Amino acid sequence: MKKIFVYALLLSSVLASCKKEAALNVDLSKTNPSTFVPGTLDKWLASNFLDPYNMEILYRFDRFQAPIDKELVPVIEDQVQPVMEAIRDCWIEPYLQIAGENFLKPIIPKQIALVGSPQYNIDNTITLGTADAGRRINLFTINGYDKANVPGVEELMHTIHHEFVHILHQNIPVPADFEQISPEHIGGSWAARDNTFAIAKELGFITRYARMNRDEDFAETASTLLVEGQEAYTAFANTSSASGELRLKRKEQMVVDYYKVNHGLDFRALQDKILLAKEKLTGQKRSFVTNFSEGLYKGLTFSRNAASQPAAFLTAFDDSRAAVRAETGLSLSANFSLDFANLRTNTSDMILKFTAGSAGIWYNVTLATDPASGRLRFSLADPGAGTEYGNGDFLKPQMQTLLDYMTLRVLRGDWIENLIPNSKGVVAGFLIPSTNQLSFYGTLKK
Numbered sequence: 001m002k003k004i005f006v007y008a009l010l011l012s013s014v015l016a017s018c019k020k021e022a023a024l025n026v027d028l029s030k031t032n033p034s035t036f037v038p039g040t041l042d043k044w045l046a047s048n049f050l051d052p053y054n055m056e057i058l059y060r061f062d063r064f065q066a067p068i069d070k071e072l073v074p075v076i077e078d079q080v081q082p083v084m085e086a087i088r089d090c091w092i093e094p095y096l097q098i099a100g101e102n103f104l105k106p107i108i109p110k111q112i113a114l115v116g117s118p119q120y121n122i123d124n125t126i127t128l129g130t131a132d133a134g135r136r137i138n139l140f141t142i143n144g145y146d147k148a149n150v151p152g153v154e155e156l157m158h159t160i161h162h163e164f165v166h167i168l169h170q171n172i173p174v175p176a177d178f179e180q181i182s183p184e185h186i187g188g189s190w191a192a193r194d195n196t197f198a199i200a201k202e203l204g205f206i207t208r209y210a211r212m213n214r215d216e217d218f219a220e221t222a223s224t225l226l227v228e229g230q231e232a233y234t235a236f237a238n239t240s241s242a243s244g245e246l247r248l249k250r251k252e253q254m255v256v257d258y259y260k261v262n263h264g265l266d267f268r269a270l271q272d273k274i275l276l277a278k279e280k281l282t283g284q285k286r287s288f289v290t291n292f293s294e295g296l297y298k299g300l301t302f303s304r305n306a307a308s309q310p311a312a313f314l315t316a317f318d319d320s321r322a323a324v325r326a327e328t329g330l331s332l333s334a335n336f337s338l339d340f341a342n343l344r345t346n347t348s349d350m351i352l353k354f355t356a357g358s359a360g361i362w363y364n365v366t367l368a369t370d371p372a373s374g375r376l377r378f379s380l381a382d383p384g385a386g387t388e389y390g391n392g393d394f395l396k397p398q399m400q401t402l403l404d405y406m407t408l409r410v411l412r413g414d415w416i417e418n419l420i421p422n423s424k425g426v427v428a429g430f431l432i433p434s435t436n437q438l439s440f441y442g443t444l445k446k
Contacts, residue, residue, distance in 0.1 A: 073117035094273035111136035116143035129159035204247025293369040299339035300442035316405035323398035330356035360388035
């Protein structure tokens with residue numbers, strides 16, 4: 001200790017003896033000049049965010065407003081207004097319309113900081129957004145934003161809604177029972193390779209990240225319901241495991257109840273407002289074929305006697321009915337169905353089910369879809385085992401006309417409200433792409 005003390009004194013003496021005083025020949029008025037003058041963008045941001053909500057939009061890069069151990073890219077200035085228009089229209093305005101200013105203004109964050117790039121993390125994940133003590137939201141990946149890219153828009157909106165859900169539950173906590181619905185939270189290990197998307201889904205988590213903890217699970221559930229929407233959420237639940245589906249539906253109900261009981265908000269009405277805003281922003285709506293291919297529906301029922309079925313369909317059906325009657329003496333029922341074999345396994349294997357008398361007549365069908373174009377095709381597949389498939393194989397020559405009519409060509413799936421008003425979400429039509437003429441239609445099974 002004595003040696004250290006002496007060394008310290010000696011060092012102090014040396015430092016003191018080296019001290020010099022002299023005037024620096026530097027004009028400090030010319031260092032670190034600030035030449036920023038607010039422009040058109042700044043005035044627009046002020047009128048849309050600062051003035052009405054006391055919310056500052058930080059887009060000029062400040063290295064000390066972000067983690068200094070991360071390599072980040074400044075935002076491209078031309079991206080700022082399109083991004084903030086989307087945030088205004090798909091986040092702030094829906095809450096204002098449903099909840100009002102008295103609810104939103106006291107809790108809305110007072111700063112939104114925009115960063116051009118993602119924030120890359122050491123665990124091979126990226127950060128899309130963060131919420132700081134309920135006062136500021138940081139948004140990353142802004143330079144890649146394009147309103148024509150619906151998944152990209154949904155990613156941005158999911159992030160802002162996710163962070164705002166955190167602000168809500170920081171004011172009023174998530175119900176403790178929520179954690180018990182899916183208790184398999186694993187903290188930072190959510191990004192590990194063994195936490196696959198399939199495993200998270202089977203356990204009833206809407207995303208892999210939802211396994212982080214209760215609050216992230218709640219925020220991911222709520223933001224998915226709000227942004228990706230009810231149809232996407234339900235399709236996800238339908239294609240989960242049996243227990244996963246039950247868990248996802250329980251979480252959904254708890255989110256709806258939380259908004260109503262704790263904040264007095266109609267969650268379903270909020271969903272509707274956000275959906276309309278997203279559709280207006282992107283100019284695109286979620287299509288029937290997307291819903292069909294992702295498992296929103298369990299199948300369809302068809303009826304030969306339904307009003308407005310095309311004449312060509314009636315002819316094909318009646319030809320097969322007459323042939324079956326001639327062969328068996330039985331009349332083919334006017335009603336039949338096309339059901340997914342097992343949505344929990346895949347959304348391509350289907351079963352076409354007819355009846356004649358008490359006999360089932362079944363055919364396996366493979367569904368191929370192209371959601372981007374709205375086109376799809378039903379193709380006959382190898383038969384399964386059992387009496388119904390045996391009947392189908394025996395009567396295939398008699399059923400061939402109807403089977404060919406339904407399976408030998410590419411069709412376009414769509415709503416047919418022009419033919420059956422107010423039928424969207426209930427009835428789906430299958431049209432010939434080249435002529436846009438209806439081939440047949442059916443009622444959706446949920």
